[in-house]
Each structure stands twice: as C-alpha cells, then as structure tokens.
Amino acid sequence: AKFRHDKIREAAYGRIGANERVRYHHDIGMALYSNIPGFDADANVMLFTTVGQLNRGISLILEYPSEMRISIAEMNCKAGMKAIECSNFESAYKYLKAGIMLLPDGSWNYHQTLCVELYSLLSRAAYALGILDDAFQASKMIIENIKMIEDKLDIYTLYIKILFAQDDAVKAFNTCRWVLRRLGENVPPPEVVEDIEVHATVKT
Numbered sequence: 001a002k003f004r005h006d007k008i009r010e011a012a013y014g015r016i017g018a019n020e021r022v023r024y025h026h027d028i029g030m031a032l033y034s035n036i037p038g039f040d041a042d043a044n045v046m047l048f049t050t051v052g053q054l055n056r057g058i059s060l061i062l063e064y065p066s067e068m069r070i071s072i073a074e075m076n077c078k079a080g081m082k083a084i085e086c087s088n089f090e091s092a093y094k095y096l097k098a099g100i101m102l103l104p105d106g107s108w109n110y111h112q113t114l115c116v117e118l119y120s121l122l123s124r125a126a127y128a129l130g131i132l133d134d135a136f137q138a139s140k141m142i143i144e145n146i147k148m149i150e151d152k153l154d155i156y157t158l159y160i161k162i163l164f165a166q167d168d169a170v171k172a173f174n175t176c177r178w179v180l181r182r183l184g185e186n187v188p189p190p191e192v193v194e195d196i197e198v199h200a201t202v203k204t
Contacts, residue, residue, distance in 0.1 A: 026057025033072070044082055048091075051079045055098040066104040070111055073102040077114060080121050089128040096122040108145045116142055120155055127162055135162050149182045 032050040054061060054072055059074060076099030087177035099118045108115050119138045126135035139159040146152045156179050162174035177187045 013145060022057050022059055025053045026060045029053030029055075029057055032174050033075075047075065047079050047082065050094060051075050051098075055094070058098055058101065061102065069102045069104055070107075070114065070203075073099040073118065074114060075099075076102065077118050077121065080118070080125065084121060084125060089125045092121065092125040093129060093131070093134075101111065114143075116146065120158075123155065123158055123162075127158065127165070134160055136166065153179070 029050055031054075032046070032053060033078070036046065036050065051072075055076070061069065076095045080092040080095040080099065083089070083095060096118055100122065103111070103115065119134060119141050123138035123142075124134045126132070136159070139155050139162060142155045143152055143159065156175070160172045160175055163169075164176065180187045
C-alpha cells in the first residue's frame, strides 16, 4: 500500500511544472521559517527541513531584501555546521554553497563573521569530500579578505593541507615559511625549497 501511495505522490508531483515546484518549495520553506520562533530553533529536524525547502526555492529568495537573505544564509551556516558535526559532509556542502549564494554584495564588509564561517566550513566540507578546487577557493577567499594573520591561522592550516592534497608541496612549504615569518619565527633557508622541488620532480 505504501509503494502505491508513493507512486501516486511521485506522479502527482511530476505533473507540477518546474517553476511551480520552485514556488511550492519556497512557500513551504517560508511557512516553516515564519514559525521557527515557536519551535526550538536548534532542533536538527526542524532546521534541516526548513533550510532544505528554502534552498529548493532559492531563486525566489535571491530577489528578497538583503536582511532576509542574510537571515537564511545564517540558517544554512548553522545547518552546515550541524551536518559537519554529524560527518554528513555532502549535505553540509550543499547547505554552505546555498548560504554563500545568498550573501548580498558587500557582505565581507558588513557581515564578515558570517562570511568567514560559511567559507571556512565549506572549505572543510569540500576537503572531506575530495572537492579540492572548491576547498582551495573557499580558503583562499578568507585569506584574501581577512587582514590580520592571527585571525586566519586556522584557515591557513587547512589551506596548506589542501595544497599537499593537490600535490603542490612546493607551494605548501612556501606558504608555511611565509606564515611563520609573519609570526616572527625562524624558517628554513631557501635551499630546502630547492630540495623539495627536486623530490617533487622525482616523485612525478
């Protein structure tokens, strides 16, 4: 009986046009969103369900005022964080990509903390999934937009791991040297880098 019911539901859903589906998910998501204050906002099921529906209607949300987009981006950030805590990196990746898509222009100036959280979590999720280009670009975005070296040491650590994963040992080592020098530490002489280049060439 359940199988028949599922097939009927799928057939009915399939008859809905693409634009109508977007509106359908958007409306459900907004109904859930408007009632979140009456629920435990940290409840995973409520959070994931709401964000999941909103993201399926994201093309409509992109037309919303910046304040609403930021609010939903924050929800995606929270959902992404919780998904990572559960080692559900694939879902986290989707939530975080959606959250970044919702960021209005100028967000690095006005919502820097949210931007750092979204991009750092995306870098972690993408790295865990082996999507190294996205992991690299997300971490690079933080490095380029945050001024103080002390505020981006964690992302530099991940950035260097990504470089090693991309078989770019020379760049990883040079990045380590640069960060250590900025922190006032002693660093190996340039000749060591040449040795690494030789070993990297032999390895390939």
